[in-house]
Structure formats: structure tokens, C-alpha cells
Amino acid sequence: MTRRSVVSYTLESCIRCMKCIKACPTSALSMENDRVIVDSRRCINCGRCIRSCHNRGILAQGSTLEDIKSYEYTVCMVPGALINHCGSREEVEELFYAIRMLGFDEVVDITDCTARQMEEAQLMADSADDVTFISSFCPVINRLIANRYKVLQESILPVNYDSEIAAKQIRQRLKDKKVGIFNLCECEAKLELAKFPYGNNEYECDHALSLTDMFPRIRKNMQKGRIPVSLCVKGLQSCNPVRIVQKDQYLIADGFDKVCAVLDMAEFGLLNQFRLLILYPCFNGCIGGHMLWGNSFLMTNNIDALSHGKTKGSSDVPFEYVYTEDFLKTDEDTRSFMERTMFFKNVNEELERLPGFDCSACGMQTCRVMAEEIVKGNRKEEDCRVLKTLKEKADDDQRSD
Ligand code: SF4
Ligand code: SF4
Ligand code: SF4
Structure with missing residues (x-):
């Protein structure tokens, strides 16, 4: 069963340093449109993101x-x-x-x-x-x-x-x-x-x-x-x-x-x-x-x-x-063995095309997480800022030749 993550995000306190995203052991955090997004299916409520943030951007609150x-x-x-x-x-x-x-x-x-x-x-x-x-x-x-x-x-x-x-x-x-x-x-x-x-x-x-x-x-x-x-x-x-x-x-x-x-x-x-x-x-x-x-x-x-x-x-x-x-009891993965195998094959192929810097500039924790999101159709290769910069530089070099 999927339960909601206990982690909540405070936009006003966030300086977008990405420390929380880097600290998460299950890649449950990402940044989209300048806000941190929590994926409840991945979050294990370990609290590492809370401790990594020095701005109280991430909190876990109880009842009152x-x-x-x-x-x-x-x-x-x-x-x-x-x-x-x-x-x-x-x-x-x-x-x-x-x-x-x-x-x-x-x-x-x-x-x-x-x-x-x-x-x-x-x-x-x-x-x-x-x-x-x-x-x-x-x-x-x-x-x-x-x-x-x-x-x-x-x-x-x-x-x-x-x-x-x-x-x-x-x-x-x-x-x-x-x-x-x-x-x-x-x-x-x-x-x-x-x-x-x-x-x-x-x-x-x-x-x-x-x-x-x-x-x-x-x-x-x-x-x-x-x-x-x-x-x-x-x-x-x-x-x-x-x-x-x-x-x-x-x-x-x-x-x-x-x-x-x-x-x-x-x-x-x-x-x-x-x-x-x-x-x-x-x-x-x-x-x-x-x-x-x-x-x-x-x-x-x-x-x-x-x-x-x-x-x-x-x-x-x-x-x-x-x-x-x-x-x-957990969420059943309804995909067939073949579908799962294809998914991992596609992710690995996508990963080959990404630079492998794991820099999080795209908002994802690592290039692998980004590759998974591209294969799922949630992101595009153009969202990789490093690829974009490399391509722009190659275009500039070509023009100056
Ligand atoms: S660590 Fe805190 S300030 Fe930095 S991105 Fe995460 S929530 Fe924002
Ligand atoms: S509580 Fe743990 S698993 Fe959940 S988002 Fe924070 S670091 Fe990731
Ligand atoms: S911006 Fe590109 S290189 Fe950096 S983590 Fe994302 S996919 Fe990898």
C-alpha cells in the first residue's frame, strides 16, 4: 500500500540549494519549476532530507x-x-x-x-x-x-x-x-x-x-x-x-x-x-x-x-x-517481466546518452533517475542542462570555425 510521505516542503524558506535532493537515499526528491517535489511512493520517511536542510525548507509535522x-x-x-x-x-x-x-x-x-x-x-x-x-x-x-x-x-x-x-x-x-x-x-x-x-x-x-x-x-x-x-x-x-x-x-x-x-x-x-x-x-x-x-x-x-x-x-x-x-503489503508492480526488462533496457540506453555528471542541475538526484523519468515520459533529454550547454558550445565552436 502507498502511504503519504510525512515530509512537507516550505517554498518560502527554500533557497534551492538541492542539498535535500542529494541527501535522499531513495531518490524520492526532485526539483521542478523551482520547487522541491516529494514522491511518496519512494519516500521511506527517514528524515535525512530534513536534517540536510539548514533553512527549515523541509519539515515533518504531527497532529496538534x-x-x-x-x-x-x-x-x-x-x-x-x-x-x-x-x-x-x-x-x-x-x-x-x-x-x-x-x-x-x-x-x-x-x-x-x-x-x-x-x-x-x-x-x-x-x-x-x-x-x-x-x-x-x-x-x-x-x-x-x-x-x-x-x-x-x-x-x-x-x-x-x-x-x-x-x-x-x-x-x-x-x-x-x-x-x-x-x-x-x-x-x-x-x-x-x-x-x-x-x-x-x-x-x-x-x-x-x-x-x-x-x-x-x-x-x-x-x-x-x-x-x-x-x-x-x-x-x-x-x-x-x-x-x-x-x-x-x-x-x-x-x-x-x-x-x-x-x-x-x-x-x-x-x-x-x-x-x-x-x-x-x-x-x-x-x-x-x-x-x-x-x-x-x-x-x-x-x-x-x-x-x-x-x-x-x-x-x-x-x-x-x-x-x-x-x-x-506493498503496491503490486503490475508490469510483466518482459515490460520490466524493457524498461530497464531503455533506461540503460538513455543513461548512455546523458553526460553522467550526476550534478542535479536538471532537478533530479542523478542521471539514472533522470533517465528513468525520460523513459516514463515525464522529462525530455533537452532538460539536461549539461547536454544543453555542451550542445550550445559545440554550435558556437562550429560557427567560429
Ligand atoms: S535543502 Fe532546504 S533550502 Fe535546499 S533545496 Fe532542499 S528544501 Fe530547499
Ligand atoms: S524522508 Fe528520507 S526518503 Fe523521504 S524524501 Fe526525505 S530523505 Fe528521502
Ligand atoms: S543535468 Fe544532466 S548531467 Fe546533471 S544530473 Fe541531470 S541528467 Fe545528469
Whole structure:
């Protein structure tokens, strides 16, 4: 299924430097008529374009607190990545109070669901004989595989996102109320996992909130009160690659480039000795989420500090809440094998005619992307500025001879 990209473009802030277009790992951005265009089919919501732009030309926005008013009762889910920001239990309790002061009726810690997600993945991997599974908890990884490593798609574990496991549980518990479920998101990718603001109605969670937007308000409300919490230690640990229980049959990698290197190898069957690839595109895992404001190295130490005190086990939600087939559903390529082969042949031939500078002057990330667009009929060879300049120069030279 195609979902909308969470990335939005602000024309007024853009100086047309093309940095975002160059930064995109899936060539989802291009420039047309002096504006950046986002191709939702290619975008994996990794947020690299946002970080590459120094002018706030590219943003990822969530729902607003105004949306609270649409419900009779509201619940805000707090991920382990945010909890790990706190250096003590007292601070976590203050954080929950500060979040409730934003206007929610209830604030729920979802570390038990994060733990369940990881436990299920490890259980399946431990009982597998000669299969290599890939963790499913990051939407960037799932989208990246669907986009670039289709052959690995069947290796993604059918284990649901922790926010979805938690939201299903909340909806079941509050089924008599008109409940609105909000998720605080530590990264751009998680903004996708809700009905609003991007219209992804298949999710159980209603609204995704950006922690970048919520941070100033939460900070203002700190040290004003406390709500008692009992955390799930395994869930807190699952947010960081260093704190996960390591086994020889698991390969754990963090950071976008490292993850791509792992997937490149997996695609060619070079990692078949492993039963589970646990992949985090963010450096230091979810505690390195780009919408968080702290230092992820310090947060790694917080995990140990928070492991003492009242704790809870992993979520006991029913089996059908935990498993999903959604990761495997993507847009079907309806072209026949012959049509696809012809397309690639035509693209390669077109590429031979282009200069190969990959300069992006045409608005495309590389000459290959430009060649694809020419073959699709969306651009013309004359749109290549280098070719045009070379031709003009050749004409001038001919005239002066
Ligand atoms: S990085 Fe992209 S959005 Fe930002 S100013 Fe440059 S072209 Fe515009
Ligand atoms: S979020 Fe990632 S994939 Fe999407 S446009 Fe930006 S850089 Fe490209
Ligand atoms: S050489 Fe031409 S086709 Fe290639 S990126 Fe530059 S302008 Fe685009």
C-alpha cells in the first residue's frame, strides 16, 4: 500500500540549494519549476532530507493538541525512547505529569509492548532452523526493504509496532468511551503510524504528535507534580542496541549506512548464519530518534538507572494484536517481466546518452533517475542542462570555425 510521505516542503524558506535532493537515499526528491517535489511512493520517511536542510525548507509535522477536543476521553502513549531521557524514576514521574498537563485524561507507558515486540521477534528467531528474520519494529527499515530490497521482504517478522499493540489494548479497555489515542513520536518515521495527520486509517492509533513540537510545552510543565509509573525494563533496553541481550545468532546494527551495508549483504545471502537481524536506522537506536532533544550516549546510562524500582513484565495482549501481515503489503508492480526488462533496457540506453555528471542541475538526484523519468515520459533529454550547454558550445565552436 502507498502511504503519504510525512515530509512537507516550505517554498518560502527554500533557497534551492538541492542539498535535500542529494541527501535522499531513495531518490524520492526532485526539483521542478523551482520547487522541491516529494514522491511518496519512494519516500521511506527517514528524515535525512530534513536534517540536510539548514533553512527549515523541509519539515515533518504531527497532529496538534487542538485535536484533543475531538474526543470524550484522551490517552497519550509514551515510548521508551522518551522515558530513557530521564535520569531517575522521579524524573519519569514528573515527565508523565507534565504530559498529562498538556490536556490528556491518561498517560500510558508502552515499554511493556516494546518488550513484547522484541520478545516475540527473539522467540521466532530462536526457534528457526535455517531462516534469517529481520526485525519489524522500525517503519524506515520496513519501507526501505519494500523499496530497495524486495527479495528480503518475506524475511521481515510479522510482529506489530509497539504503538499499535498498545493502542489496541487501550481501545479494548476503553471500548465504552469515544477515546482518542495519541502517540508521542521520537522520530519522523513514527508519525506515519496513526490515522492522523496523514490519513493512514488502518492504524489503531488516532494521532501522531511530534516530540519536537511538544518539547517546549513538556519542559514548561516539569517539576509541577508526579504520576506513579512502573516501567518494563526489557522495553527500555529494547530502545538501544547496546542494551539488548546479545546472542551469537543475532546481528544488531544501528545507523543508516551500517544498516544498508547489512541489508546489501543479506540480499546476497551472505548473512545466512544469523537467525535475526535487529536493525535501527538511527544511531544508538530509538533513543537516537531525531525528534528527541537529549544526548543518546547519556541516555544509554539512564537505562540502567531506571531499571531499579517498580517494574512490570511484557504486555500480555492477545496473539492477534501482536502479529500483522501489513509489512508485507506493498503496491503490486503490475508490469510483466518482459515490460520490466524493457524498461530497464531503455533506461540503460538513455543513461548512455546523458553526460553522467550526476550534478542535479536538471532537478533530479542523478542521471539514472533522470533517465528513468525520460523513459516514463515525464522529462525530455533537452532538460539536461549539461547536454544543453555542451550542445550550445559545440554550435558556437562550429560557427567560429
Ligand atoms: S535543502 Fe532542499 S528544501 Fe532546504 S533550502 Fe535546499 S533545496 Fe530547499
Ligand atoms: S524522508 Fe528520507 S526518503 Fe523521504 S524524501 Fe526525505 S530523505 Fe528521502
Ligand atoms: S548531467 Fe544532466 S541528467 Fe545528469 S544530473 Fe546533471 S543535468 Fe541531470
